[in-house]
Amino acid sequence: MVEEQHGELRQRVLEAVTDGALAEFGLDKLLDVLLGRVRELFAVDTVTVLLLDATDERLVATAAVGLEEEVYQGVRVPVGVGFAGRVAARREPTVIADVNPSTVVNPLLWEHGLRVLLGVPMIAGGQLTGVVHVGSRSTRRFTDAEVESLQLVADRLALAAHAYRSRSERAAATMLQDSLLPTRLPTVPGWELAARYVPGADTGVGGDWYDVLPLPDRRLGLVIGDVVGKGLAAAVVMGRLRSALRAYALEFPDPADVLGKLDRKVSHFEQNTMATVGYAVVDTVSASLRMALAGHLPPVVAFPGRPAALADVAPGPPVGRSLAVHGRRSSTIDLPPGTLVALFTDGLVERRGATLDEGLARLLSTVEPAPAGTVCARIMATMVGAKAATDDIALLTARHTR
Incomplete structure (x- = not known):
């Protein structure tokens, strides 16, 4: 029964990230839609995407559901520091089973009552583009199937973020070059x-x-x-x-x-x-x-x-x-x-x-x-x-x- 549930989750996540309608969305809309789907599919309270700012090696909270303050307050996390920073530095899924000031550095996480966190890296073309993490206010154990499924989501978002950033940076560079x-x-x-x-x-x-x-x-x-x-x-x-x-x-x-x-x-x-x-x-x-x-x-x-x-x-x-x-x-x-x-x-x-x-x-x-x-x-x-x-x-x- 458990195996069937895990297989069903993977299938539903795969359908969510390969939905052809997503191709019509810009990055902001894509993040909003997928984060909402992830929150429902994984039965979590929060979903956050932090994109890498390569100029100063920091992760910037870019989109969130259930923890929008991270975005509103401009949370920036150095790579290697804090929960998301460790996920980025290790480039592998990471779980924290007890969220408190000794395990994470962002006070918003424990102030909102989160008890468990799962984070996975976003990688496209061998390059780190960011981190996706989900959180729950109730004690739970994230299964291997959930970890693998969240990685599928991260891979889809990484490709979208990489493509968007490449297009936007090229446009900005062209405008800057033309102006100079x-x-x-x-x-x-x-x-x-x-x-x-x-x-x-x-x-x-x-x-x-x-x-x-x-x-x-x-x-x-x-x-x-x-x-x-x-x-x-x-x-x-x-x-x-x-x-x-x-x-x-x-x-x-x-x-x-x-x-x-x-x-x-x-x-x-x-x-x-x-x-x-x-x-x-x-x-x-x-x-x-x-x-x-x-x-x-x-x-x-x-x-x-x-x-x-x-x-x-x-x-x-x-x-x-x-x-x-x-x-x-x-x-x-x-x-x-x-x-x-x-x-x-x-x-x-x-x-x-x-x-x-x-x-x-x-x-x-x-x-x-x-x-x-x-x-x-x-x-x-x-x-x-x-x-x-x-x-x-x-x-x-x-x-x-x-």
Whole structure:
């Protein structure tokens, strides 16, 4: 008889989580519906879903039935701490048969009279997305069938949460990237500017960026950068680096000093961040470019009557983690009329099945001292063509016309 009851529970739970109507729901509605069904099927008093905030390794109470205060009060539980935190850290079902201040850290659980808790991890694609736990105000024993059935629910919710988060993060990252990339390049007498940005097919929007800064004394700042990482997190870091670099650019004329200040800021306040950056300042009066590199590839320079070549710029370590212990250096290049400079991120020249040197050689054969917009289009046609790039690409070309 017991075996039949357990089999019936598994079947009812399986039907609940595979209901085709659920596919039409957004995440919030899906959580509401499934949590209500779980409460009824398992005959429990509370059901709570806590989703993982990967930025600070905490579980955030996102949806609840019977214990809505967890959501209303913004309960956050560090992974490894408390009941839900232990479930997340162990990644296995956990039962507490006596809920009290010594066994859980969230006072809402015992204040509401809960006596027994069962929690299971939510895992999708091998990654933890959260925790589901159910609670009862009466003493009871959760059977193996109930544990397995609640895990079925958690697996369904994990897939939904992972898909929703991927879509929402991509949309947010795209909006952030669009808001930070220059909508219109400045008009500078005697100079042409053109740029392209393409998100990678594999990585989605990430931390690549370019920027053009009109500076005092008829100077022009050119920036190219690539934050290590991808998605919304990389785009957010990119935004902070961009803002900080802009501020330092107004205070310090030497690109090496600007990157040094940026490195100090990142190393101190964002210790898990690393980025490659190239920053150049064009003096439009003397027609010279002064540049510093932080782990980034040098730009391509095409002088009239000469083959394009990588600029002779002193290398330097990436920004972040206090790598530039011996300071940074700038290099100066004269830009006679007709000269074109192309700054780019590594997504332009790195391809599966080809070496970096091969990618750079192909790029050099494409760049010439022609109008900036024409060269920009030609580079993308040659380096990208009809096949989507796997990584982000940022490209910025600048040409001295007279």
